[in-house]
Amino acid sequence: MANAVVLALYIKLCFVFFFFFISKIIISVLLYRRWKRKQMVCKDGMTVMFRSPMMQSLPSDAFLKKTLKLSNKDIIGSGGYGTVYRLTINESTAFAVKRLNKGTADRDRGFERELEAMGDIKHRNIVTLHGYYTAPHCNLLIYELMPNGSLDTFLHVIMKNVVKFLVSLDLLKFKKIAVGAARGLPYLHHDCITHIIHRDIKSSNILLDQNMEARVSDFGLATLMEPDKTHVSTFVAGTFGYLAPEYFDTGRATTKGNVYSFGVLLLELLTGKKPDDEVFIEEGSKIVSWVKAVVQEELYVLDGRLENCPDDEIDNRPTIAEVVKMLEKIRSDKALTD
């Protein structure tokens, strides 16, 4: 009798181990096939490189080979729409490649928007798009690489532990970053013949070059607007905490909506707090009202109408060209007293 129980237990254990190993093997095969598919899906595509002396000097097949070999170890960031890789060509040349998986109309539209908006843009405060690659299952956007990453990482990771946040940032980089980020926008709003409304101005979309000069990036939500129009009616998209109230309520995208987002970005720079910081969520407030109520003294840096960038009333907000002028004035006034 005892032997039969032991035998039954033994058989049960054998089954358990058998199924355990079989399931491990099946999972490994599935994972391997998924990984292999990921490696393959970007093949059979077409590369388009925009004309620039830098790009013309690169052999395109070598470039493509390196692009197709990008793997997880090359990842430098990721967002809701894709993954960004560092593509190193040689010791002196590297790019940032954003991979957008196809599949949803939303993602495909983001790729088209990015090309429509960025194809012709050349401005020192806007990240340059060098080209793109399109294949049946994925799209790649090839940008200039920004060695100092995003403003979001700079503020909330690198500067996080600096005790006197504003003082340190003021001394270090505040004015330069704020002026640089602002300067790209009048070009989009007024100088481009079909005006461009970015719709997603936020700290992770401001990148920092080797000299800590700020550049606007990520045109996946950008909307084109004819010069004789005042707004474009669109679906509401963007990032919580940065959206202008009238845009959120009506879906009307305007250049002043970007000014609101830029105003929120300025407050983020001044306070070191993200618009979705738990302090605001706990208190049921927003960064805009919180700054006004709690840290009045921080506002000394904001001159005159600059304080009105994130005003709830659209007509009270300055234009982005006025914002640039005010920031440049602060920069030069302060430079005299530094």
Ligand SMILES: Nc1ncnc2c1ncn2[C@@H]1O[C@H](COP(=O)(O)OP(=O)(O)OP(=O)(O)O)[C@@H](O)[C@H]1O
């Ligand atoms: N040209 C670039 N050079 C260096 N780093 C970059 C570049 N473009 C993007 N990155 C990095 O990749 C991260 C992800 O960028 P991405 O635009 O995909 O997403 P996001 O803006 O952070 O989020 P979402 O797209 O969801 O709004 C950025 O935050 C930045 O750190």
